[in-house]
Amino acid sequence: MNQAVGAPLSRVDGKLKVTGQAPYAADHHVDGVAHGVIVSSTVGAGRITGVDTGSALAQPGVLSVITHDNAPRLPYRPYRNFLVPPGERLHVLQDDQVHFFGQPVAVVVAETLEAAQHAASLVDVAYDGRPPTLDLTGAPTNEPFSYARGDAGGALGSAAVRLEMTYRAARNHHNALEPHATIALWDGDRLTVWDKTQYLVGAQGELAAVFDIPVEAVRVICPFIGGAFGNGLRCWPHTVVAALAARVTKRPVKVVLTRRQLYFGVGYRPTYEYSVRLGGDRQGRLSAMTHDARFETSRYERHGEGIQALGQMLYETPNVSQTFRNVPLDVSTPTWMRGPGYSTAAYAIESALDELAHELGVDPIELRLRNEPDDDPASGLPFSTRRLRECLAIGAREFGWHKRKPEPRSTVDGDRLIGIGMAAGAYHTLRGAARAYARLTAEGAALVQAGASDMGPGTYTSMTQIAADALGLTMSTVRFELGDSTMPQVPPHGGSQTMASVGSAVQNACDQLRQQAITLAVTDERSPLHGVKAEDVIVRDGGMRVKNDPTRGETYRQLLTRLNRTHLEVIGSYAPPQQPRFSTYAYAATFAEVAVDARLGVVRVRRMLGVYDAGRIVNPKLADSQALGAMVGGIGMTLLEHTVTDRRDGRIVNANFADYLVPVNADVPDLRAIYLEGNDPDADPIGVKGLGEVVMVGVAPAIANAVFHATGRRVRELPITAEALL
Numbered sequence: 252m253n254q255a256v257g258a259p260l261s262r263v264d265g266k267l268k269v270t271g272q273a274p275y276a277a278d279h280h281v282d283g284v285a286h287g288v289i290v291s292s293t294v295g296a297g298r299i300t301g302v303d304t305g306s307a308l309a310q311p312g313v314l315s316v317i318t319h320d321n322a323p324r325l326p327y328r329p330y331r332n333f334l335v336p337p338g339e340r341l342h343v344l345q346d347d348q349v350h351f352f353g354q355p356v357a358v359v360v361a362e363t364l365e366a367a368q369h370a371a372s373l374v375d376v377a378y379d380g381r382p383p384t385l386d387l388t389g390a391p392t393n394e395p396f397s398y399a400r401g402d403a404g405g406a407l408g409s410a411a412v413r414l415e416m417t418y419r420a421a422r423n424h425h426n427a428l429e430p431h432a433t434i435a436l437w438d439g440d441r442l443t444v445w446d447k448t449q450y451l452v453g454a455q456g457e458l459a460a461v462f463d464i465p466v467e468a469v470r471v472i473c474p475f476i477g478g479a480f481g482n483g484l485r486c487w488p489h490t491v492v493a494a495l496a497a498r499v500t501k502r503p504v505k506v507v508l509t510r511r512q513l514y515f516g517v518g519y520r521p522t523y524e525y526s527v528r529l530g531g532d533r534q535g536r537l538s539a540m541t542h543d544a545r546f547e548t549s550r551y552e553r554h555g556e557g558i559q560a561l562g563q564m565l566y567e568t569p570n571v572s573q574t575f576r577n578v579p580l581d582v583s584t585p586t587w588m589r590g591p592g593y594s595t596a597a598y599a600i601e602s603a604l605d606e607l608a609h610e611l612g613v614d615p616i617e618l619r620l621r622n623e624p625d626d627d628p629a630s631g632l633p634f635s636t637r638r639l640r641e642c643l644a645i646g647a648r649e650f651g652w653h654k655r656k657p658e659p660r661s662t663v664d665g666d667r668l669i670g671i672g673m674a675a676g677a678y679h680t681l682r683g684a685a686r687a688y689a690r691l692t693a694e695g696a697a698l699v700q701a702g703a704s705d706m707g708p709g710t711y712t713s714m715t716q717i718a719a720d721a722l723g724l725t726m727s728t729v730r731f732e733l734g735d736s737t738m739p740q741v742p743p744h745g746g747s748q749t750m751a752s753v754g755s756a757v758q759n760a761c762d763q764l765r766q767q768a769i770t771l772a773v774t775d776e777r778s779p780l781h782g783v784k785a786e787d788v789i790v791r792d793g794g795m796r797v798k799n800d801p802t803r804g805e806t807y808r809q810l811l812t813r814l815n816r817t818h819l820e821v822i823g824s825y826a827p828p829q830q831p832r833f834s835t836y837a838y839a840a841t842f843a844e845v846a847v848d849a850r851l852g853v854v855r856v857r858r859m860l861g862v863y864d865a866g867r868i869v870n871p872k873l874a875d876s877q878a879l880g881a882m883v884g885g886i887g888m889t890l891l892e893h894t895v896t897d898r899r900d901g902r903i904v905n906a907n908f909a910d911y912l913v914p915v916n917a918d919v920p921d922l923r924a925i926y927l928e929g930n931d932p933d934a935d936p937i938g939v940k941g942l943g944e945v946v947m948v949g950v951a952p953a954i955a956n957a958v959f960h961a962t963g964r965r966v967r968e969l970p971i972t973a974e975a976l977l
């Protein structure tokens with residue numbers, strides 16, 4: 252009966268995407284749409300002293316130029332969901348204050364995009380600017396988040412071996428292919444937006460709050476996302492700008508951020524510094540670890556990300572202390588980016604473990620095995636499944652770890668220094684309450700709906716697989732729809748929780764639907780299944796039959812047609828346990844081989860392998876697209892991606908794809924992913940643990956550790972550039 256789940260099926264929406272028929276946010280056709288172009292501030296802090304809109308307004312086709320001088324005051328009712336950071340969101344075009352370089356200070360609305368762009372270039376804004384504060388060090392910080400168990404200071408003092416290091420990483424931008432875009436349409440006091448969003452409910456709630464209208468009056472539509480990596484979890488200022496402009500002009504308005512505007516108009520992974528102190532015995536058993544980190548945030552919101560968990564649960568460390576500080580700066584608010592917090596912490600922790608291994612002369616994999624906990628050292632809960640040991644063992648075998656000469660700078664290939672490195676990783680299995688609608692029709696087909704998003708993991712496909720198996724239908728007779736806030740509510744499409752949460756709701760809905768159909772059949776005197784016990788009926792090939800007598804049965808079509816029913820329908824649901832009985836994480840072991848040009852310092856990744864304990868793998872082909880994609884992203888994070896800011900005014904100097912380097916084909920070698928067989932029945936009804944984030948955690952330290960092994964040089968700052976290695 253399990254035919255679709257587990258199979259490496261291609262995306263059901265693949266053809267739509269490759270033929271350009273999948274509508275992304277800006278692609279939706281809305282009659283009479285006008286175009287909004289945002290004018291961005293050219294100072295990094297200060298106030299606007301005047302805006303001259305005369306020549307912009309004089310351009311043909313210009314409908315309106317909206318600034319803080321003439322914008323209607325928006326209610327900005329307080330709104331919180333667990334993805335909105337503490338603080339007060341940017342109130343767009345409401346006052347003369349400039350909080351960061353690139354802040355929206357005006358929007359020009361015109362009949363055509365070209366007219367709007369040209370007119371926007373003519374808006375003349377005068378500022379009273381001041382130099383922005385941009386440096387992590389020196390600036391005052393917010394109240395820290397802190398955690399302690401045992402006595403880390405005392406344990407460090409008596410440890411046989413002590414190390415202390417500080418790691419730094421540049422700010423990274425998500426740089427998805429699809430730009431953030433919104434089309435806003437008002438019908439009286441009802442607002443419809445076509446928006447790039449990973450959280451329909453969040454966008455809906457936020458827009459309702461900003462305009463002080465009922466949540467039900469806002470509809471958010473987002474059937475396709477061209478990559479997001481966390482940047483669509485919040486509603487950003489341009490979405491409000493689009494809705495505001497539509498209200499002022501009484502026209503539907505489309506706002507598409509330019510590539511350049513994406514560097515300050517939406518979030519990014521904050522730059523940070525992370526100091527680690529660790530102490531242990533000569534065998535490498537950790538007795539203490541301290542984590543002190545600071546990372547940037549805006550002055551108006553305090554972005555936080557799950558940076559604390561890894562330091563608490565990855566290793567059996569009796570004494571731990573953590574202090575994490577936000578540093579409020581004159582920047583826009585950062586946000587979650589793939590493996591948020593965990594990737595950040597993993598770079599520091601897994602580099603530090605590698606330093607300890609080198610110091611002690613213990614094999615890095617062996618060092619990790621010596622510190623494996625039996626239970627979660629933070630919560631005390633048993634792990635539902637924790638198969639990191641297997642990940643490490645399989646990875647070592649498949650990557651040829653035993654052939655590695657332990658001594659750094661010991662392997663040479665012509666002009667190149669060869670290094671092999673590894674890192675462990677984990678990411679918590681998030682789950683949230685979700686609902687799904689399912690309908691079985693007299694034609695023998697199913698329609699399943701949930702208000703989810705699909706930013707690339709293949710949600711359309713994986714949900715279709717779940718439904719097809721639960722109903723005994725083929726993939727092509729099931730249609731799964733998502734991306735509309737009128738559909739049943741689900742959690743944010745982030746934190747790798749969609750499969751566990753929405754998948755479980757879809758499973759529940761389709762299980763109920765199957766039971767309904769079977770009950771109808773076994774209680775209908777005209778059915779060949781009449782009188783059979785419901786539990787003896789299985790579903791297959793679009794119908795029901797007796798388990799031990801497959802010749803006896805009937806199709807859904809026969810059943811519903813005979814009963815004069817056009818369809819059966821249900822709402823299914825899933826809710827995570829209130830009180831978790833288990834500690835549930837997905838685990839990763841990542842391996843990298845690099846070749847470093849000894850004279851030029853250029854690092855090339857030669858091959859990578861990830862081994863994952865992520866519970867059930869619903870579709871290995873889609874899983875590969877997650878895992879290999881994360882390795883590519885990790886190559887960028889480790890070796891290339893770096894936002895450069897002009898200290899004088901906060902301008903991001905390389906706000907384009909030519910100067911902000913991301914990996915291209917030539918940077919990407921042979922990549923391989925292996926998934927442990929099995930599932931985690933305690934995680935959720937379908938046994939998945941989430942994959943999209945854990946694959947990112949550990950990529951950067953694996954590469955960084957390989958660079959150390961190749962060169963004997965420990966660079967404690969990302970990206971690792973040629974300059975740093977010369």
Ligand code: MOS
Nearest residue numbers: 481588589745746
């Ligand atoms: Mo992921 S950073 O939660 O989209």
